[in-house]
Amino acid sequence: MLPNVDDIGRFALFLDLDGTVAEIAERPEAVQVDAATIELLGALRRAAGDALAVVSGRDIAVIDALLSPLRLPVAGVHGLQRRDAAGRMHGAAAAGGDLDSVFRFITAEIGGEEGVVVERKTGAVALHYRLRPELEEKCRAIAERAARERPDLEILPGKKVFEIRLQGADKGDVIEAFSKEAPFRGRMPIFAGDDVTDEVAFSAVNALGGLSIKVGRSATLARYRAADLRELHRWLADLARASQAERAR
Numbered sequence: 323m324l325p326n327v328d329d330i331g332r333f334a335l336f337l338d339l340d341g342t343v344a345e346i347a348e349r350p351e352a353v354q355v356d357a358a359t360i361e362l363l364g365a366l367r368r369a370a371g372d373a374l375a376v377v378s379g380r381d382i383a384v385i386d387a388l389l390s391p392l393r394l395p396v397a398g399v400h401g402l403q404r405r406d407a408a409g410r411m412h413g414a415a416a417a418g419g420d421l422d423s424v425f426r427f428i429t430a431e432i433g434g435e436e437g438v439v440v441e442r443k444t445g446a447v448a449l450h451y452r453l454r455p456e457l458e459e460k461c462r463a464i465a466e467r468a469a470r471e472r473p474d475l476e477i478l479p480g481k482k483v484f485e486i487r488l489q490g491a492d493k494g495d496v497i498e499a500f501s502k503e504a505p506f507r508g509r510m511p512i513f514a515g516d517d518v519t520d521e522v523a524f525s526a527v528n529a530l531g532g533l534s535i536k537v538g539r540s541a542t543l544a545r546y547r548a549a550d551l552r553e554l555h556r557w558l559a560d561l562a563r564a565s566q567a568e569r570a571r
């Protein structure tokens with residue numbers, strides 16, 4: 323069930339990207355955000371007084387490219403990077419992190435297995451096995467070996483992926499940080515996400531007294547649920563329309 327909200331004017335909206343703004347694709351580089359979704363985000367941003375941010379595992383540069391021409395406040399690499407509403411960058415990984423040796427190790431260990439994607443990010447490497455689900459345990463073991471000698475790293479399992487990431491701020495931390503700044507400050511947070519990596523954000527939003535929305539059917543700390551991305555987008559579109567009508571009164 324989704325919450326009953328008829329005007330986003332007193333809320334701040336935080337959205338995950340893959341699986342929430344954009345449908346899951348077989349490969350990370352195949353993802354596109356369609357024009358209707360970009361338009362919807364623009365309408366929500368206006369209705370929310372600019373209090374709309376994307377909170378994603380992707381690099382900020384990739385998020386900007388996917389959402390162009392929108393340039394939103396954004397958190398990337400699951401919270402390692404953050405760009406606030408004034409355009410200022412925050413976070414240790416904003417200027418880059420040393421994961422070159424991890425990337426080389428993982429690439430060598432996977433040994434050119436067809437369909438496995440090794441994604442290099444700022445401060446993280448993601449090992450994707452969506453096209454080769456039978457390789458899950460092999461990928462898990464490689465991720466564990468990659469992180470074994472590096473106390474500065476952590477492993478984040480996600481949808482058909484193991485991410486090896488520099489430890490640092492998570493999605494909950496960045497929502498808390500945004501919530502202390504204009505234009506998010508003083509508004510009730512709404513966060514929607516689809517993956518296990520979104521659970522820390524649901525927990526933070528619950529603690530802030532906001533509305534947490536899980537996209538999909540798996541177990542969650544979120545208090546509300548959309549069965550899938552299409553149901554969430556219908557709810558967001560209704561919310562944008564109702565908010566515009568409220569503004570026009």
Ligand SMILES: O=P(O)(O)OC[C@H]1O[C@H](O[C@H]2O[C@H](CO)[C@@H](O)[C@H](O)[C@H]2O)[C@H](O)[C@@H](O)[C@@H]1O
Nearest residue numbers: 339340346347348349350378379452481482483
């Ligand atoms: O926090 P998110 O915005 O949801 O990003 C999480 C990860 O999403 C991407 O991987 C996932 O989506 C891919 C494209 O649909 C899919 O092929 C893959 O199986 C998923 O795990 C992205 O590639 C990662 O960098 C993000 O951390």
